Amino acid sequence: MELREDEIEALVKFDRASLTIVKYDDLTSSAGQLYVAVIKREGGRGFAGSAESRIKAVHEVWETYQRFMDAPVHSRHNGYWLYENALADVELQRIKNKQEKQHE
Numbered sequence: 001m002e003l004r005e006d007e008i009e010a011l012v013k014f015d016r017a018s019l020t021i022v023k024y025d026d027l028t029s030s031a032g033q034l035y036v037a038v039i040k041r042e043g044g045r046g047f048a049g050s051a052e053s054r055i056k057a058v059h060e061v062w063e064t065y066q067r068f069m070d071a072p073v074h075s076r077h078n079g080y081w082l083y084e085n086a087l088a089d090v091e092l093q094r095i096k097n098k099q100e101k102q103h104e
Contacts (some may be wrong), residue, residue, distance in 0.1 A: 003059075003062070005054070005055055005058050008058055008059075008062050012062075015041070016041065016042045017039050017040060017041040017042065017044075018040055018042075019038070019039055019061075020040070020095060021036070021037045021038075021054060022036050022094075022095045022098060024036065024098075033052065034050055034051075034052060035050060035051055035053060035056070035057035036048060036050045036057060036091050036094075036095070037049050037054075037057040037058045037060065038061065038088050038091050038095070039065045040088060040092065045068065045081065045084070045085045045088075046085050046087075046088025046089055046092065047061050047064045047068065047084050047085075047087075048061060048064075048084070048087045048091040049061030049062075049063075049064060050091075064084060068081060068084070
């Protein structure tokens with residue numbers, strides 16, 4: 001049974017992290033839109049996922065987050081997780097830029 005978005009968000013908040021979701025118009029996707037979901041831990045790692053539907057993007061980032069949490073502590077500093085964190089930071093900056101443009 002897959003978790004609903006609100007259930008995932010509650011679990012993320014319990015872990016002192018946040019879930020951010022944004023929709024972009026994307027002419028390259030068949031749906032014409034792309035959802036990006038980002039989980040960012042307070043003062044810690046971030047993870048991003050994207051898909052043509054909101055719930056799929058949430059599930060993608062949730063699965064990545066779970067893999068990180070299940071990984072042995074010594075393996076959490078390898079290049080794969082550093083890449084995931086950098087990708088999340090880029091997506092959060094894109095979200096911030098989009099929000100700033102909407103307020104102009």
